[in-house]
Structures are given as C-alpha cells and as structure tokens.
Amino acid sequence: MNTFQRIFLxxxxxxxxxxxxxxxxxxxxxxxxxVDMVVREGYFTPPDKIFIYSSRDNAVEKTAxxxxxxxxxxxxxxxxxxxPSLANVHLQLFHQPDSSIGSEGYTLRITHSxxxxxxxxxxxxxxxxxxxxxxxxxxxxxxxxxxxxWSIPCVEIRDFPxxxxxxxxxxxxxxxxxxxxxxxFIDEMVLxxxxxxxxxxxxxxxxxxxxxxxxxxxxxxAWNVKKEGYFGYFSPPTPDExxxxxxxxxxxxxxxxxxxxxxxxxxxxxxxxxxxxSLAAIASYPDLSCTPEAAKYQVRSGERIIDWSKSKPRxxxxxxxxxxxxxxxxxxxxxxxxxxxxxxFEYIHMGGDECTKNFWEQNEAVKALAKANNLxxxxxxxAFFEKKVEQIVLSKGKKFMGWDEILEGxxxxxxxxxxxxxxxxxxxxxRLGHHVVMAPSQFVYLDYMQGDPQIxxxxxxxxxxxxxxxxxxxxxxxxxxxIKGGQGNLWTEQIYNMRHVEYMLWPRALAVAETLWSPxxxxxxxxxxxxxxxxxxxxxxxxxxxAPSVYDPSFNTSVIPGRRLQIVLDTExxxxxxxxxxxxxxxxxxxxxxxxxxxxxxxxxMLRVISxxxxxxxxxxINYSIKDLQDKLKGN
Ligand code: ACM
Numbered sequence: 001m002n003t004f005q006r007i008f009l010x011x012x013x014x015x016x017x018x019x020x021x022x023x024x025x026x027x028x029x030x031x032x033x034x035v036d037m038v039v040r041e042g043y044f045t046p047p048d049k050i051f052i053y054s055s056r057d058n059a060v061e062k063t064a065x066x067x068x069x070x071x072x073x074x075x076x077x078x079x080x081x082x083x084p085s086l087a088n089v090h091l092q093l094f095h096q097p098d099s100s101i102g103s104e105g106y107t108l109r110i111t112h113s114x115x116x117x118x119x120x121x122x123x124x125x126x127x128x129x130x131x132x133x134x135x136x137x138x139x140x141x142x143x144x145x146x147x148x149x150w151s152i153p154c155v156e157i158r159d160f161p162x163x164x165x166x167x168x169x170x171x172x173x174x175x176x177x178x179x180x181x182x183x184x185f186i187d188e189m190v191l192x193x194x195x196x197x198x199x200x201x202x203x204x205x206x207x208x209x210x211x212x213x214x215x216x217x218x219x220x221x222a223w224n225v226k227k228e229g230y231f232g233y234f235s236p237p238t239p240d241e242x243x244x245x246x247x248x249x250x251x252x253x254x255x256x257x258x259x260x261x262x263x264x265x266x267x268x269x270x271x272x273x274x275x276x277x278s279l280a281a282i283a284s285y286p287d288l289s290c291t292p293e294a295a296k297y298q299v300r301s302g303e304r305i306i307d308w309s310k311s312k313p314r315x316x317x318x319x320x321x322x323x324x325x326x327x328x329x330x331x332x333x334x335x336x337x338x339x340x341x342x343x344x345f346e347y348i349h350m351g352g353d354e355c356t357k358n359f360w361e362q363n364e365a366v367k368a369l370a371k372a373n374n375l376x377x378x379x380x381x382x383a384f385f386e387k388k389v390e391q392i393v394l395s396k397g398k399k400f401m402g403w404d405e406i407l408e409g410x411x412x413x414x415x416x417x418x419x420x421x422x423x424x425x426x427x428x429x430x431r432l433g434h435h436v437v438m439a440p441s442q443f444v445y446l447d448y449m450q451g452d453p454q455i456x457x458x459x460x461x462x463x464x465x466x467x468x469x470x471x472x473x474x475x476x477x478x479x480x481x482x483i484k485g486g487q488g489n490l491w492t493e494q495i496y497n498m499r500h501v502e503y504m505l506w507p508r509a510l511a512v513a514e515t516l517w518s519p520x521x522x523x524x525x526x527x528x529x530x531x532x533x534x535x536x537x538x539x540x541x542x543x544x545x546x547a548p549s550v551y552d553p554s555f556n557t558s559v560i561p562g563r564r565l566q567i568v569l570d571t572e573x574x575x576x577x578x579x580x581x582x583x584x585x586x587x588x589x590x591x592x593x594x595x596x597x598x599x600x601x602x603x604x605x606m607l608r609v610i611s612x613x614x615x616x617x618x619x620x621x622i623n624y625s626i627k628d629l630q631d632k633l634k635g636n
Contacts, residue, residue, distance in 0.1 A: 017077030020210055028153050029531040030134045031192055031510050032517035033524075035105075040154035044110050046147040050078045053087030059122030062263060064091050067129050074142035076150075089115045091125050104195070104265075105160025108132060110152055123265045124160075127193050127533050131157060134191075140541035163473065165437050165485025166516040167196035167269075168185060168509060170501075171447075171492040173203035173280075174231070174582025176222070176247040181259055181498045188505070188544060189263045193512035197261055198269045198349065198487060198621040200530055204279035204300040204319050210250045211272070213334045214285070221280035222248040225301040230458060231493040234302040243299070254342055262344075269401075271341050272335060275385055277318040279305065281331075288331055290322035290363040302493070306356060315356035324365035340396035347416065348396075350389050353403035375409070390415060401437070402427070420445075420489065423475050430478040438486040443471035446492040446508050451549030457494050465532070465550055466572055468511040469525055488512040499545045506539060506546035507532045529573060551619035553578055553609040557632045560599070565630060567598045569609060576611040576618060584608075587614060600626050 027039055047176050051069055054064035064080050067089065071078040071335040084505035097120045101107070106119040106128035132221035135146060135152050168189050172182070178560050201208045207221035225237040226245035237243075249257065260267050274281075278288070279300050286294040297317060307314045321328045335606060339348055357378035360366040366381060375381050386402060390412035393400040401416040404425025411417070416435040419426030426436040441448075441461070448463035449456035456462075473486040488509050496503055510532055514523060529550070539546045560566045579587040580596035582604040589612050600607065604626055 015165040026153075028135050028155055029534045030131050030157075031094055031528075031531050031535060033522045033527070033531075034131065034157045034159035035519055035522065035527055036156075037157040038155065038156045038384050042112050042154045043151040044088075044112055044115060044154060045149075045151055046076065048077065048146065048148055050076050050147060050438060051081040051087045052078065052089040052091065053081050054125075055085045055093045055120065057093060060091055060093060060125055063122050063125045063129060064265070066126070067091070067132075070129075070133065070139075074136070074139045074147075075144075076147035078386070082129070083224075083545045087114065091117050091129075093125075094120055101158065101160040101636075105158075106131075107180070108155070108157040110135070110154050110156075112154065116150070116384050119130065126190075126265050127159070128157075129190060130193055131159065134538075138468060138538040138541035140543065145512070159515045162194065162519055163483075163485030163516045163595075165196055165487070166194045166513065167198050167437065167439075167485070167487030168194050168446075168512070169198035169271075169439070169487055169489040169491075169507070171198060171200040171203070171495075172208050172492060173200050173206045173273075174492040175496055176206060176208060177492075177498065178247070179249060179253050179257060179503070181501075182257055182497065185501065186264055186266055188256075188502070189509070190266060192510060193517050194509075194513060195265055195514070196487065199490075200271045200272060200273065202271070202273050202280060202351075203277045204305065205302065206246045206248075206278040206299060207284065208248045209254060209339070210248060211335050211338050212251065213338065214331070214548050216284040217281060217335075218248040219284075221284040221285075221299060222246045222525050224299040225283075227302050228496065231302040233304060236300045236303045237298065240539075246299075247297075249583055251342055258343060261633040267345040268343060269345050269347055269349055270339050271349035271351055272339060273353070274332065275321040275323060275328075275382065276319060276353065276355030277349075277351060278321050279317065281321070282319065285331065288321050288325070288328050289318055290324065290365055290565040291322075294318060303528075306321070306354075313354065313356050314358050318359035320355055320357075320359060321385075322363070322365065323360070323381055324363070324369035329388055329392065332389060335399075336389075336392050340393075340398050346399045348393050348397045349401045349418065350386070350393065351403060352382070352386055353420070355405065357382075358614055377409065379409035381409065382406075383412070383420065387412045387469035416484070418487075425482070427475050427478055430475075430482040430500065433479075434482065436483050438471075438473040438483060439489050440471070441489075444488040444508075444512055445491070446488045446504050446512075447494065450504070450508060450547050451552050452554050454555075454624055455620060455627065456549075459494055463508070465508055465511055466525065468508045469515070469523070469528060472513045472520070473510065473515065485516055486512070487516075502545035503547050506544065506560065507535065507550070508547075510535060520551060533573070548618075551611055551613075553611055553622050555607075555609075555622070555624060555629065555632065557629050559633065565600045565626065565633075567600065567607065567629060569594050569598070571611055571619065577612050578609055578611050580607060582607055586610075586621065590615070600629070 052064050054060045068078045104123050105126035108128045109116040194578045195594035207217040223243045223246045225241040227234040282289045283297045283299045305317045386406045388399040404419045418437045420439050422440045430436050448461045449459045474480045474483045554570050556568040558566050579591040581587040608623045610621040
C-alpha cells in the first residue's frame with residue numbers, strides 16, 4: 001500500500017467511526033439471529049488484499065478455501081497465508097474446546113484490525129463465515145465496490161444452534177431439477193445455516209436415482225409427458241405425446257452432490273417413498289403391484305389418479321406396492337442396498353405417506369396376508385410392511401425414518417417419525433420414546449401459497465410468512481431431547497422451474513432457519529421482518545428470487561347489515577399505504593387511501609388495490625372482481 005492509499009484508508013476509517021457515533025446502537029442484521037451479539041464501536045475496513053490464516057486442519061483449511069473463493073467472487077483479492085501476523089481474517093480451532101457452543105457453534109469477533117472466527121471444529125468455523133458474509137455487501141454489489149470500501153461493523157458474536165436437525169426438503173420427483181440446480185439450492189440454504197437436505201427422490205411422477213440392479217427405474221420411471229398448467233388436473237397423456245420429460249441422477253451425479261453438500265456441512269437424506277406414491281416404480285416393474293392392470297400403467301404426468309374429495313382418499317389407479325408380494329421386499333432390498341452404499345447419512349427416509357388402501361382391500365393376496373398375520377385393518381397391513389422395510393434398512397447399517405402415517409397400525413420399533421400432518425404424529429411418536437423431526441404442514445409447507453390466492457399460482461392451502469415464523473418444534477409435555485429439530489418442505493407439483501423454487505423458498509425458509517437455529521427467547525417478529533427486508537435487497541443484488549407477498553394487500557370479506565359486502569384490507573408488513581379503486585381504473589398514490597373497511601358500491605364489479613411506502617409502489621396490484629370477493633365469503 002502506498003502512502004496515499006494509507007491516508008485514504010485512515011480517512012475512510014475515521015469517517016466510518018464518525019458515522020457510527022451517530023448510530024451507536026445499530027445492530028448488524030443476521031439471519032438466523034445469533035445467540036449473543038455485542039456491537040462495538042467502529043468498523044473493520046479490509047485492505048486491498050485480504051489474507052486468511054487458518055488452523056492447520058484439513059477441514060478448517062477447506063473452510064478457508066471456501067471463504068477465499070467467496071471473497072474472490074465478490075471481487076476482493078484474497079490469499080491464504082501461513083503467517084498469522086500477516087492475516088486479517090483468522091479461522092481457528094479453540095486450543096481448549098468450548099463445550100458451551102457444541103459442535104456447530106462459533107465465536108466471531110470483528111475488531112478494527114481484523115476478523116477472528118473460533119470454533120470447536122470446521123463446521124462451527126463455516127457457520128461463523130456465514131454470519132460474517134451477512135455483514136459484508138451482497139456479492140452482486142460487492143463486485144462493484146472495492147473491498148477497501150466495505151465497512152464491517154465491530155462485533156462480538158457467540159453463537160450455536162438450538163437444533164441439530166435444520167432441514168429443507170426438496171421434491172425433485174414431481175418435477176426434476178438438475179444437478180446444478182440442486183447445487184444452487186444447497187448454496188442458498190447454507191447461507192442461513194441449514195444442514196440437512198432431504199431429497200424426495202421417488203414418487204408417482206418420477207424415479208430420480210439410478211439403481212444399477214434395477215435399470216428400468218430410470219430408463220422408464222424417470223420420464224413422463226411435459227404438461228403445464230394446473231398439475232393434478234392435466235388431461236391424460238395420449239400415445240402421440242412424447243415421454244421425454246424428466247431425468248434422474250446417476251450414482252456418480254449423486255456422489256458429486258453428496259460431496260458438494262458435505263463440503264458445505266450439509267447432509268443429504270434420501271427419501272424412497274413407499275408403499276404409496278409408487279407409480280413410477282410400478283410403471284417400470286409392474287410385478288410390484290397387486291393389481292393386474294398395472295401392466296398398462298405409465299409414469300404419472302400430473303393427471304388425476306386419486307380422489308381426495310372424501311375423508312379417506314381413493315386411488316383411481318393403484319399406485320401402491322403390494323405388501324403381500326415377496327418380490328416387493330426383494331426389490332426394496334436391492335434399492336436400499338444401493339442407497340445405503342451411496343449416501344453416508346445415517347437415516348434413510350422410506351416415505352409411508354398417503355398410502356391409499358382401496359386396491360389392497362379388494363385384493364385376495366393382501367386379505368390372505370392380513371389373515372395369516374392377524375392384521376385387523378389395512379393400517380396394520382401397512383405397519384406390517386413398514387416393519388419389514390425397517391428391518392431391511394437396519395440390515396444395511398442405516399436408521400429408518402418415515403412420515404407420520406407409519407404410526408397408524410403400530411410403529412416400527414426403531415423408527416424415527418417426520419411429523420407433517422400437524423404436530424400430533426410427532427407428539428405421539430415422542431411419547432412412545434421415538435425420535436421426531438417436525439415438519440407440520442400448517443407452519444412449514446413451503447409449497448403452500450404465501451399471498452392472496454388471487455395472484456399466487458394456485459395451491460390447495462395458504463401459509464403466510466408470519467405463520468411460518470410462529471413454528472415451535474417442541475410441543476409441551478414431550479421430552480424435548482427426542483425432537484431432533486424440524487424442516488421446511490418444498491413439494492413441487494406446481495413448481496416447474498428454479499426461479500419459482502426460489503420464490504417459494506424465500507422468505508419463508510428464513511423463518512424456518514431462525515426457528516431452528518436461534519434460541520426461542522431471541523425470536524422477535526419485528527426484528528425478523530426488518531432483517532427480511534434487508535435480505536430482500538441482498539437477494540435482489542444476487543439475482544435470487546423471493547416472494548414479495550409481505551407487501552401485497554390481503555383481503556378479508558364479510559357481510560354487514562343490508563347484505564352489503566365489506567372488505568378489510570391489510571398487509572403483513574405494517575405501515576404501508578393502500579390505494580384502491582372500484583371504478584376499474586388502476587389506482588396509484590393519488591387515489592383514495594384505505595383508512596377503514598370498504599363497502600363495495602352497489603354496482604361495482606372490480607376492486608383494485610396497490611400498496612405504497614414513502615410514496616413509491618411496493619406491493620403488487622391485486623385485482624379482485626366483486627364476484628370473487630363474494631365467493632371468498634363462501635371459502636372458495
Ligand atoms: C406429505 O406431505 N404427503 C408427506
């Protein structure tokens with residue numbers, strides 16, 4: 001650095017400290033909220049060349065390389081050094097392990113002279129780096145500003161996770177996502193300290209993992225007909241429509257993904273969903289079905305195959321494996337052998353959800369199986385199946401996990417339960433002494449609509465950000481240590497591309513991340529939503545899509561005396577101005593401002609609303625016909 005640069009830098013530093021004097025209490029905004037954070041006066045301003053020093057430990061050195069390449073991608077000249085006195089960034093293992101922060105905790109100290117991350121192991125250092133990155137400009141902005149202009153606030157952070165299981169589930173079966181798209185998913189999840197990627201690898205619409213001993217699973221089972229529109233109600237495919245939509249991961253692809261995830265301290269948990277949701281497997285190997293017509297079945301392309309209108313769903317085609325067929329268990333043994341060899345993670349998730357029973361009820365072999373084994377219901381038949389699958393999983397040295405339906409006919413002895421139909425399955429399983437991962441749909445189903453159904457791609461349920469933020473994984477009156485943690489689930493029936501994956505993930509997965517990492521006492525909606533807004537600008541800079549639904553107007557309707565329709569407007573982020581029209585024209589800030597519930601004028605046909613902040617439009621305009629608002633009253 002020459003003298004001029006030195007003077008320039010000192011000037012910058014003085015300027016930074018002066019700025020802080022006026023804003024002494026500004027707290028760095030980090031998601032998930034750290035356990036402890038003390039803000040000190042001043043900033044650290046990196047020099048034109050950043051030197052990283054790390055402990056001599058393979059895994060820590062990898063985190064140093066990760067940081068180096070991240071900073072380099074942000075345009076900062078960065079080098080790894082063996083000389084601690086030269087370094088501005090220090091990544092070091094504690095000499096004496098600090099048991100209070102566990103295996104994933106870290107401390108991050110930023111002083112005027114440098115950055116110091118300490119942890120008990122490399123995972124903690126990696127999370128310290130993730131917190132640090134949120135104190136830097138987003139990559140997309142940083143590249144346009146030299147590192148000497150980054151001002152990193154002086155802080156002392158001590159941080160560790162509340163739960164060891166901080167997951168996201170990605171359904172790559174309903175729509176296939178490429179290896180690079182899965183990598184992008186991993187890149188984004190680690191920013192917020194998620195550590196488990198649950199891949200839903202098989203379903204009616206596709207089998208996504210090469211099983212070498214069962215090649216038809218992917219030569220046939222990975223392909224269907226491309227359809228767009230409202231999945232679930234597509235026209236049945238016709239013979240002239242090509243079955244070339246889909247794809248799968250070869251075992252080499254999956255090994256690459258597992259390594260990519262492991263390098264980022266993420267475990268991949270495979271899910272093979274049986275005995276329901278198995279049409280892709282059955283289309284590949286029809287002998288797996290109890291139903292002779294299975295010989296004609298094809299991988300589903302989003303046409304209707306189950307009637308969900310009754311309390312007990314009824315399959316229109318038999319998408320279940322036959323529990324009374326030895327070939328099914330031989331098939332599962334082959335699959336699980338290869339899956340267990342491929343994935344280092346301790347659990348294999350074997351599905352078990354939404355297994356329709358109407359074909360089993362009619363089948364002589366299943367009835368005979370029930371009789372011979374004294375099984376009194378089809379739920380007990382499923383439980384019989386699950387216990388056999390559990391034994392196969394255990395025989396390969398893995399642990400068995402399933403959706404909460406596996407409780408219904410009696411839970412397999414060692415099973416861990418993933419609770420999705422609310423918290424009840426998780427509670428029941430924990431009361432029986434089983435391990436539980438909480439993924440209750442009413443809080444963490446990230447495929448649900450996050451804004452008003454009027455503008456969101458239609459899904460059968462809604463879940464707003466503030467509801468996700470209310471997720472509390474540990475129910476009263478259960479042994480907390482049995483709750484391993486939780487996860488957000490992203491089903492992809494209605495998700496056709498990666499941009500929409502991001503739109504559905506963010507910001508709700510931020511709420512999941514904070515719930516799973518931060519202490520309960522550190523959760524605060526007002527603080528969180530401030531951080532979410534800051535994160536939006538980071539996402540913008542980094543071309544990551546997110547849903548702006550928190551800014552959009554929402555509509556609540558009721559009928560008041562005189563049979564007039566009353567409409568209450570609101571937004572999730574408070575303090576916005578809402579402007580509206582009933583005259584069909586497009587409202588802006590010169591239109592009537594919403595101050596009290598609206599009564600639709602007698603002949604109005606349309607209500608249009610848009611939100612503003614500080615005189616600028618911020619939400620999306622929502623256009624409702626009065627008829628749709630009236631239908632809303634009926635819950636449509
Ligand atoms: C599920 O949502 N069917 C687990």
